[in-house]
Amino acid sequence: MNSWSSYSDQALVDAYRQNQEEAIFNEIYLRYGHLVYGLCLKQFKSEDQAKEAQMEIFEKVLLTIPKGPIQNFKAWLYTLSRNHCISQFRKEKKQKIFLYSESELEHFSSFFMETDRLSRLYTKEALWDQVNNELDNLNDLQKEAIRLFFYEKKSYQAISVQMDCSLKKVKSLLQNGKRNLKSAMIQYLKTQEE
Amino acid sequence: MxxxxxxxxxxxxxxxxxxxxxxxxxxxxxxxxxxxxxxxxxxxxxxxxxxxxxxxxxxxxxxxxxxEKTIVSMWGPFAAAACLVMMMFFFQKESNKVDTQTVFAEHFTPMEYIDPTVRGGSDPLTDTLLQEALEWYQAEKYEMALVNFLFVLEKNPKEETALFFAGICDLKAGRAEEGLKLFNRLLANEEAMYFQDAYWYKSLCYLSLSDHANAKITLKEIIAYNGFYKKKAEGILQEL
Structure with missing residues (x-):
């Protein structure tokens, strides 16, 4: 454990912007290096290419942080990593970029902000009450997947067996179901505010 | 629960x-x-x-x-050191770019797209993708929009709306070279719907790339064209 490990991402990035200490950069790498590598593995399906891309992405991180404040480092790094992969594909004239599924794209469009917003607006208990109220508005498959995951705390694998569908389908049902519930709750909040 | x-x-x-x-x-x-x-x-x-x-x-x-420490795990400190050296190199190299990039930052805003409605394109799939892309663009989700624009361009390489807004998405993400290629493709057709706009964003690409000479040439061309970006181009040319 080093002294930087207790810092939030924001504090860490701000500190690195001010004094470019190698130890701070190492802490950033420790937190996100494996995620960037995994994301690159997914895109390139090649360990060598993923390692090279990971290195290039962290070079960009190193160069960019000192240039100005970064509001949400995790979202920024995720976008930077995806952008890097997109530009690599375009350089190589590959079309893998178009293979993202619709659900992945939908997921990408709304990921980080919703949770923060809801957790600021609801207590846990009130949130859960609202989840229960909205559950009936989901389609049957989403409802069942959500019920098994959140009420019975089953794993993706167990739900896949119980519902007799693929793991991919389970993830999609849960992601879409959870997002629909969140959207409904945000909508509900808006009507309450009016 | x-x-x-x-x-x-x-x-x-x-x-x-x-x-x-x-x-x-x-x-x-x-x-x-x-x-x-x-x-x-x-x-x-x-x-x-x-x-x-x-x-x-x-x-x-x-x-x-x-x-058995991995390349991933072992790479961190080495990369950090290597990157620091590279960073110093890049900082020196980039110190001459400040002027044009400042001008770029002052003048670049993604063009507003007010009505994201696609009216009768080549096929329903392309229309749907373009429609979705424009909605993402309007919501400022530029990377999401870009993926769809590129897909549309695969199907229809001359689709003007996709060419133009994909260029802006690239420019917004700091990929001016890619943006420039897209704007140049659009500018091959002087009758293109976004012809004058593409010229304007092309000059911004050069500014972003710190290509002082080409930025000036493009701005002069915009002025000579005498269209609705003339005054803006004159203003920037004075700054350079």
Whole structure:
């Protein structure tokens, strides 16, 4: 454990912007290096290419942080990593970029902000009450997947067996179901505010 | 039963390894899976490791065994040092770029797209994708929009709206070279709907790339064209 490990991402990035200490950069790498590598593995399906891309992405991180404040480092790094992969594909004239599924794209469009917003607006208990109220508005498959995951705390694998569908389908049902519930709750909040 | 929201941080390397190795306690694994529903960064990383079926993967992210420290784990300090050296090199190299990039930052705003309605294109799929792309563009989700614009251009390489707004998406993301290529493709047709706009953004691409000479040439061409970007171009030319 080093002294930087207790810092939030924001504090860490701000500190690195001010004094470019190698130890701070190492802490950033420790937190996100494996995620960037995994994301690159997914895109390139090649360990060598993923390692090279990971290195290039962290070079960009190193160069960019000192240039100005970064509001949400995790979202920024995720976008930077995806952008890097997109530009690599375009350089190589590959079309893998178009293979993202619709659900992945939908997921990408709304990921980080919703949770923060809801957790600021609801207590846990009130949130859960609202989840229960909205559950009936989901389609049957989403409802069942959500019920098994959140009420019975089953794993993706167990739900896949119980519902007799693929793991991919389970993830999609849960992601879409959870997002629909969140959207409904945000909508509900808006009507309450009016 | 009140943990609907995911409030945990991203997976650290150890948790990632344990999740992949199926060795997390049940409650912890559930917590991770709840996090994965909201965090595409972790979800995609997991999918990346899962997609690589090589048994080496377990070793590659294992920090416990020093002799088997992975390239990923070992690479960090080395890369940090190497990157610091590179950073100094780049900073020196970039010190001459400040002027044009400042001008770029002052003048670049993604062109507003007011009515994201696609009216009768070449085929229903292209129309749908373009429509979706423009909605994302309007919502300032430029990377999402770009993916669709590029797909549209695969099907129809001359689609003007896709060419133009994909160029802006690239420019917005700091990929001026890619943007420039798209604007040039659009400018091959003087009758193109976004012809004058593309010229304007082409000059901004050069500014972003610190290509002083080409920026000036393009701005002079815009002035000579005598269209609705003339005054803006004159203003920038005076600044340069």
């Amino acid at each position: 009140t943990d609907f929201l995911n409030e945990r941080p991203c997976l650290n390397e150890e948790e990632l390894k344990d999740y992949l190795g199926n060795s997390l306690p049940k409650a912890k694994a559930w917590e991770v899976e709840n996090h994965l529903l909201d965090c595409p960064f972790c979800a995609e990383a997991i999918e990346g490791f899962q997609a690589m079926e090589s048994p080496l993967n377990a070793k590659e992210i294992n920090k416990d065994s020093p002799k």
